[in-house]
Amino acid sequence: MEGGELSDDTGAMERVSAQSTGAPVEWEADVVLRDGTVAHVRPITPDDAEGVRHFHSLQSAESIYLRFFAPLRELSDRDIHRFTHVDHHDRVALVATLDSEIIGIGRYDRIDPTSAEVAFNISDHFQGKGIGSVMLEHLAAIAQEMGINRFVAEVLPQNRKMLTVFKEAGYEVTHHIEDGVVEVSFDISPTEQSKAVQLSREHRAEARSMHTILFPERVAIIGASRREESIGALVMRNILAAGYQGELYPIHRVADSIQGLRAYPTIHDVPEPVDLAIVVVPAAQAIDVVKDCGKAGVKALLVLSAGFAEAGEEGVRLQEKLRRRVRRAGMRIVGPNSFGLINNDPTVRLNATLASVIPESGRLGLFAQSGALGVAVLASAARRGLGISVFASAGNRVDVSGNDLMQYWIDDQETDTVGLYLESMGNPRKFSRIARALAAVKPVVVVSSGVSSFAAPPGHRTRVTNVPPQAFRALLRQAGVIRVENVHQLFDVAQLTLHQPLPKGDRVAIVGNSDALGALSASACLSWGLKVTHGPVSLQPQASAEEFAAALDAAFADPEVDSVVAAFIPPLVTPDEDVHEAVRNIVADYEKPCVATFLGMRGVGDGLSYEQGGVRRSVPAYSMPEDGIRALNAVTRYALWRQRDRGTQVAPVGIDRLRAESLIEGHLAASPEGRALTREEARELLSAYGIRVWPAVEVSGVDAAVAAATELTFPVILKSTSPVVRHQPGLVGVRGDLVDAEAVRDAHSSLTQRLGPLGADRFVVQRMAVPGVSCVIRASEDPLFGPVVSFSVAGPPTELLGDVAHRIPPLTDVDVTDLIDGVKAAPLLSGHRGAAPVHRAALADLIARLSVLADDHPELSSVELNPVNAWTGGVDVLGAEVVVRPALVRKDPGRRRMT
Known part of the structure; x- marks a missing residue:
């Protein structure tokens, strides 16, 4: 060796x-x-x-x-x-x-x-x-x-x-x-202060490491070449063409100079310490290059070379060796298989990408993972006239990810909106908390079809997840992120957030010169849940610029309006420029957002630009009203999230963590591979977190059923424990309101006769709960997401319609409320059709306790409280199933660690 x-x-x-x-x-x-x-x-x-x-x-x-x-x-x-x-x-x-x-x-x-x-x-x-x-x-x-x-x-x-x-x-x-x-x-x-200190230190350190990458004073290109068609030559031309403000050192074993700059045989021969080394050598040579960079004191690497994990098993091994070598040398790395990075800051002017033409300087920060998507994202931004501050492509994301860039963007004064194109996610829990901090100060727009092992591109290090796509969408909503479906929608939203103020509410005015466009706009608003409180106002096609201006001014001045939609077809008499001037002049007088449809226009441009409070803005134009209104709805929901109280992290009283931990350790000591707990074991464990599960007595005959009912006190319920009938619609395996011994005997006889042929004649006796709404509350430990808490109304809403809401702990009291309200069947909890409303506070407390339990103990593979009877006087946990397994190593533990 x-x-x-x-x-x-x-x-x-x-x-x-x-x-x-x-x-x-x-x-x-x-x-x-x-x-x-x-x-x-x-x-x-x-x-x-x-x-x-x-x-x-x-x-x-x-x-x-x-x-x-x-x-x-x-x-x-x-x-x-x-x-x-x-x-x-x-x-x-x-x-x-x-x-x-x-x-x-x-x-x-x-x-x-x-x-x-x-x-x-x-x-x-x-x-x-x-x-x-x-x-x-x-x-x-x-x-x-x-x-x-x-x-x-x-x-x-x-x-x-x-x-x-x-x-x-x-x-x-x-x-x-x-x-x-x-x-x-x-x-x-851990205290709130100690956790805040820890996260603050993590934020500052990771943001600092990104600043080193984005603001290098000295850059070396390892793999610079005299062949014009080579990648090394292309990257070097792009850096020089962009007007890079630092020192650039091409590394070539034999060349004296490349593209007019002195070349050096190795990184060790460079006269000054290098901040960023751009690596464009074949993958097989990259490990030796990294070694040399580490010994030379290089601070960070940008690896454009392909041929790593995306290329097969040998590439996977090579990539892991690369990651270990970089980490051991104390460096950060973007890539491999990266498309590159851009910093348009005038003090840097770095275009270290494969793209010769890039968007102008602006206030949009962009992150994409693959090179192909990097090309699409940059091209789309340029077509829209949207300038960018920073662009980065993570490639195979062996180290630097979107989380790191978000840490940097939290404090970056040159970036007002962040756009992320995510093909996979390595650490959703960390993403959630960083995205929440970033979204609190600037919009975060994410393109992602979901997170799964099928969606992860070759080369991306990620874990398999068992959660449904709804859980990922819930994570984004919980973090205040604006989720869109494609790149076009990302820029539809970005051009609005970059050039218009955030709306203060969801009330919309519609003004235009076409009845058809007005009706189309109103329908789109209603379909997205926006309220049309002014208009649609439709001017005549031959209306003058003054009439356009008057109609728009009335819409903006209306105190019942938060946003304005302006939808125009080319007027028959008035020149387009006159209409543009009328729109931009009126918009500049108000701190309300406007989206416009001028057929044939898309993006932001000089025709609709104006000055407001010393800031250069523009009315964003969309080819059709639906595009603008979809973007307006997304930004409105984000603005309402920004206005909301974030709540405080739930901290239920009466929790005995050490007792729960001791019980879990005891069960795993006896069953190292894990197992489902018995009914009594589950009751004991849950009681450590203040979750009281009603006792249920398993019975093997009619006399035992009567004895159990007498001990529990009447009225009772007799139900089958067989999974064959447990989830059947209706009360197939249940008899309730059994008020005396004779009723129990009759119920036992009836159920035995009916279910015996199915092998479902195994029963438990439990006290009869008061009428309420039956709910299911579940917590599961996911390999990728960590703990996930779910809530649903039991029965068909859960089993047939998949009406289940999800949240990722740790939860705030607002998160718990949103979880309960997140199911379509939520009206059943509020007194549907004259029924008494359930005790929301008690239900919220139960969810909070389960979320803290799941967050504290990764050994809990799953905990299901089912059924939970919610009624006007409180909540009753009538059943519980708990499975313990050896703990997975969480991606975002309670101490700083890179993934």
Whole structure:
């Protein structure tokens, strides 16, 4: 085996070593540091002995003293053994590595059942990158898994950096000084503040890493070529033609110059550190290129080369080797098989794509995954006259994804609207929370047909999902994302959000010069749920520009109008320009959006442009009214989402997490592969989260049924447990309102006679609930989405019509309300046809408890509460089924980690 091959497999060897020592592999994580570089966090192993010794030898005398309270210039063999041999339970140690070299060590040692002493040692050469914060975050998450809820530490007063790490973590820290040492202690249970700190740090780090990629001062093209038809030559021409403002270095083994620029034999020969290396060499050579870039200190890579996972099994192996090598070197990578990236900022002017003609500078940020779609997206933007700020193609998305770009766009002052073309999604939970943060400040428009293993293009790393497409659509709605079906609709929406204010409501005025267009516009509004409160006003085809202006002004001035639709055919007498001027002049006087249909026009252009408050705007034109009204409806729903109270995260009282965790661990210890819990086991587990399941007694004969009914107290219900009849319409296997022993005997006899031939004569007895609406509440753990909570009204709405609503935890109280209202059968809960309305607060509390249970315990493969009887006095959980399985590693765990 060649040395390079051995080096590339170091990450895999480290994982094998970790497994052999019993270290949980799921504790390993790649994390983005404060400066945008990447470090690897993993459990320490005995094989790290020499690495720890080397790490210690490079530390300054001051750092050694601050860590050990003594001038330990060398560590003894006994110390090294103690540091590297841990049990991964009472004693846990993590190391942060860069290119396999240890740059940070964090550990805790349990001192009693619920507390542990924590300590850190960060390399002098990597101070200020946030390594200590990352280690604390990961150790705290691991400690909680082990039943530890409090950390203590001893710190010298002069060790201000470590005191700051504790103070700024978001925990309630207490400290006092004894014998010249600061004794620190704090509860490590997640708080709103600590979670906010964690997410804020993740956001800043990932946004910073994207800034490095998008604003490179020095770019190298590895694979630059003197052959004009080559990809390397094309990319270089495009960069030069766009007027790139930084330093460009072509890399070529023998050429002295390429396209007028001095060429360098290798990346190591470049005189200055390179920020971004563009790789256009054959896939088989890419690994060696990455190695060289890592050694040369390159910060990020853009790999345009194809031939990786999209090319077959060998390409899959090559791509994984590429990913490991890049991560180990601490770099970020866009691609491979990327179409490239664009930054139109005048300080950069970078067109590192295969497209020679790109849209002008503007305020639309675009992300696409495949190259073919990148071409379509850029071409469509240019045709519409929409300028872009940033464009990126992730290619096979081995690292940088839409989530990373969204982190950057949250704070980017040059981008007002974001458009994403998603062919697959690697981390929906993270997408949801980042998209929600981005949508709170600017519109996010997503083109996606759904998320499934069938939709994922070759080369994309993703997991199989079992959730229905409705769950993905619900995730987007929950995050405030505008979902559209194709690229054309994306730009229909984008040209409206970029050039018009957001509507304040859903009331629409329609003004035009055609009865047919007016009627068509009104019908489209009604079909989308918009309210036509003004018009349709239809002028005569020969109307003057002044008449057009007067009609539009009346529509905009109407206080019952939030948006205006202007639909015109070419007038018979008035010149088109006069109509355009009338429209733009009136629109400029109001802070209300307008969509226009001028037959033959599409997009935004000078003919409909105007100045408003120092901002250059334009009335977006659509070829047909339906296109504009579809876009207006999408933007209106988004604007109403922006106006809504987001709610607060649900936090039901009376929850015993440790008890539930103990029960789950006990069941899995007895059944390592997992299993369905018995009725009583399910009741006990759910009770830890305040979910009370009504008892149901299995009976094997009529006498047992009578005895059970007497014990439960009358009236009771007798029902078959057989799946043969359980979901049959009507009351095939049920007898209710059994008020005495004789009624029970009659019901048992009747059901036995009827169901015996079907083998369905197995029964349970349960108290009779008061009349209400029967509901189904379910939580399931999906390999891709993590926990998914579903709600429906039982019976035909669920079983025949698929009328089920979904949400992704963690939920807010507003999410819970939307979940309940998200089914078409929701009116049944509000007193349909004179019935008493159900107790909504009790139903919401039950859903909240189940969502928290599912979010807390990934070992719960599925939990189904069925039926749940919702009535005016509360909710009764009459049945529950729980299945436990070994936990999947969630894509978005409670600590920072790259996917």
